[in-house]
Amino acid sequence: MNEAYTACVFSAQRCSSPKPRRRHESAIKTDSSDASDAQDASPAVSAHSTDRQKKSAEQTAMRGLRVDDTLGKVLKATIDKLKINKNEQSNASSHVNDITDKVIAHLKRNTTWCEEIERLRTGSYYENVKICEPDEFDVMMTIPVERVDIQEFDEAGAFYSIALKRHTKRHPLDRFLNEDKTIQASEMLSEFRDAVKKAVEKLPYQIEMQRKKPKCPAVTLKVKMEENGKTISVDFVLGLKVHRASWPDFTKDGFKIENWLGKKEKANMKHQPFYLVPKYEGKGNTEHDGVVAKDAWRISFSHVEKEILKKHGHSKTCCEDVGQKCCRKECLKLLKYLLQQLKEDDSKSNKLSSFCSYHAKTTLLHACATRGNDNEWAYSQLADCFQQLLEDFVKHLRNRHLPNFFIPSHNLLHQASPSSCDFLANAIEIQRNNNFPIFN
């Protein structure tokens, strides 16, 4: 399971974290009104001046254009707004990298079962689809294991029992094994959390470790940065890296990328490991007919998602200098932003709290799998592509059916209420029909 999704669904705080982004008050602007914006005297913030340049560029372009591409212009202006500031990125990433380096060094030195721990950067920041601010970083900390037995699982993609398999020699995780060789997720997670806490305590940063949230596998650090006073969050997610094992059977009918990235690429990716993330911590977490689910696990394909987004074109040269530029990532960014803005506008009613960016990402993956040809995502067709993606999303919502891209039996909307799905679908339709006033 993707930890971005996990963290989002399982952590109300992260899901609803309101971005203090300023929005222009005037909802719908006509093109001619833009000229009056040129008076902006705000110093320092470069976004303003680029806005101005871009708008005047749009105006000159307008005069030469006969077709009505109002929507295209709105969307391109929005994409510009979503770009993350380079200085902030540099600052934030150096914090994250330094902290992560030191946490890993500490774990390797002081925690016996972490000697082989590996870092895996995942999530939207490292997929180049992070929007607005570089304020959320996902880092998986993975322990290599050769094979596992997945003994029980449910349609929501959770496992209730993971056992180490065919380990003749001693394995560093042996100390977490029950008599039946199943692994105690909660014990591992709890030791991991304590070790991270110790590692972080002596670092020369303003770091707060967030309280353990139920059902959330991440150890979250809030790091306040000296340079600009902003706070970023770093999620460390413990995982088992299962190599030398093929993907579980229930992934068989998912991951349909043959007509998009090709059979060969699919085979390559299927040879990669998969990851298991401990789902619960603590006792008394009863679910599913009273079974104590404290040792539940969730499968993660974050690494594959990242690679898919990197090699996102049918043509090998998609978006390279020699190739054609596509708008797949831009469409995803726009969909994420739309969802984020709608959630923010409606934060008090809580109707949208169960929707998160992983729903947007999954919708894009299905859309790319269905429309694999690069012509269907030409950058010049951004507006049409985005409209179609929204149609897809609305359809998923109306049917209350959005299968996990890797696990078709896992419906990501199965616990969303019909009324909230309709509410979101309606809100999206309103935005579509009015050229997205929420983006202004």
Place this chain on the structure above:
DNA sequence: TTATGCTAAAGCGG
């Protein structure tokens, strides 16, 4: 393990 070269994206100026 470290050095090196490549890529994607931001930002700037024409």
Place this chain on the structure above:
DNA sequence: CCGCTTTAGCATAA
């Protein structure tokens, strides 16, 4: 709109 520079992240070789 285009080309150029810079940077973080990554793959690969040494």
